[in-house]
Every structure is written in structure tokens, then in C-alpha cells.
Amino acid sequence: MNQYEKYKKAEKGAWLSIIAYLILATVKITIAEVGNSAALRADGLNNTTDVIASVTVLIGLKISRKPPDKDHHYGHFRAETIASLVAAFIMVFIGLQVIVETFRSIISGEYHQPDMLTAWTAVAAAVVMFIIYRYNLRLSKKVNSSALHAAAQDNKSDAYVSIGAAIGIFGAQLHWYWLDPLAGFIVGLIICKTAWHIFWDATHTLTDGFDADELETIRESIGAHPEVESVKDIKGRLHANQPLIEATIYVDPTLTVQESHDISDEIEETLQADLHVPHAHIHIEPFNQSIKKEQE
DSSP states (O other): OOOOHHHHHHHHHHHHHHHHHHHHHHHHHHHHHHHHHHHHHHHHHHHHHHHHHHHHHHHHHHHSSSSSOOOOTSSHHHHHHHHHHHHHHHHHHHHHHHHHHHHHHHHTTTTOOOHHHHHHHHHHHHHHHHHHHHHHHHHHHHHHHHHHHHHHHHHHHHHHHHHHHHHHHHHHTTOOOTTTHHHHHHHHHHHHHHHHHHHHHHHHHHTOOOOHHHHHHHHHHHSSSEEEEEEEEEEEEEETTEEEEEEEEOOTTSHHHHHHHHHHHHHHHHHHHHHHEEEEEEEEEEOOHHHHHHOO
């Protein structure tokens, strides 16, 4: 299965999230108004942001499937990362809105006892979101999609948010009325926290960040080739979830051009088969005694 086919499969997870969030947001906000629960209302608004975020992820996945063209020689895979970034901005905006509204409610002391129906709605929503989280997590690993993985983490966060809302509502039944708006306030904080993690991962990728331990593993794999005298330099960046590796290696200077080329091909094939590195550029340089002394 190539990367384009994987992104097509990933769209199933995005569609599942969109449909689930649309239903849950509508149900929660409606029941919250009827049952007078600030926590469930905040949870419903959270799901509204998730609809927008999931649509953004879906658009990013569709753009990522576009093949390379004259302006995008590496394809459009980073559209997926940009989608995650946009989703993070949307989520933090709504999260701050929820925090401000529930904080005002706490300060003003406008407490109400919500109906028990709102609590059971939150519990049912948590169960649904845990199921969707497990499905999207497995799918994201299968197709190696950062955007879908972020969506899965958001699904899990939403399940915890619904549990928190339910606890707040149950507490209000014991006449701890402040627990309901407090739960809404915590929901807002969780939304912002989730948005921050998605934002961090996306910006790390877009600024060419690459895990140092993973790069060292790749270096060791290259250096393990019997014809490689030494690895002079190695760099890595991510194109969506696809590593792009550039490495300079030293080989025996008496090797022919064809022999050196064969070594390069063998290294690239090994990286792809063992470490799932689809793109590697190996530069060959002659190894001599002066280099050996420098290394010693």
C-alpha cells in the first residue's frame, strides 16, 4: 500500500469523527439547554470545535493525496501537518471561550442544579468517544498519519471531558452546585491543553525538527553496511510522517562508480525495509588516511 492509498484509508477515520461529533454536539447542547447544565454545554461546544477540526483534518488528508507537480516536487504531504496546525488554532479559540464563560458563571455565583439526564448523556458520550478513539488510533498507526493520530488523541481527550462533565453534574445533585460550572471550566482547560500538544507537534515538523534518537538509529543502520568506512554526516526532516534523510558516507576510494552506486542503493533499500524511511539521499566520499587520523 503506497502513501496515497494510506491517506485515502485515513479519511474513513476523519469521516467517522465528523459524523460522531455532529450528533454528539447537537444532542449535548440541546439536552444541556433543557437540563440546565453548564458542564454539558461546554462539552457540547467542545464537540463543535472537534467537528471543525475533523473537517480540517479531512481536507488536509485529501490535499495530501495529490501527486507531485511542477511546484511541489515532493508531493503535498505537508498539507496534513498544516491541517493539524489549523485544527489546533480552532480548538484553542473555543477552549478560551468556554473558560471565560464558565469562569464568569463561577464568579457570579449563578449556580443551578442540572437534570440527571445531562449526566447520563455525558456518560454515554464518553463511551462512544472511547470506541472511536480506539478505532482511529489503530487506523492512524496502520496508515502512519499524524493528523489522524492527533484526531485520535482528541477523541480520547473528549471522552475524559465527558467523564469530567458527568462528575460535575453528579456532584451538583448532592447540592455542590459549583461543581457543574467548575467541570465546564476544566473542560475548557483540557481543550486548550490538547490544542497545545497538537500545535507543538505540527510546528516541530514544519520547522524541520527530527527526533535525535531516531536519527542515531538511522546512522547506526547506515554505518552497519560492510562497505561503509564511516558516516560523515546525517540529517533528517519529516514530510508529514515520511522521513527524508540525507547522509554523507566514506567508502574505499578504489571502488568504481558503479560499486559505490550499488552501496548507496543497498543502504536506501535497507532503510526503507527496516526503518520505514521512503526517501534517503546518500552522498559518497572517498575515505583516506588523513580522515582516519582525524577520527582517531
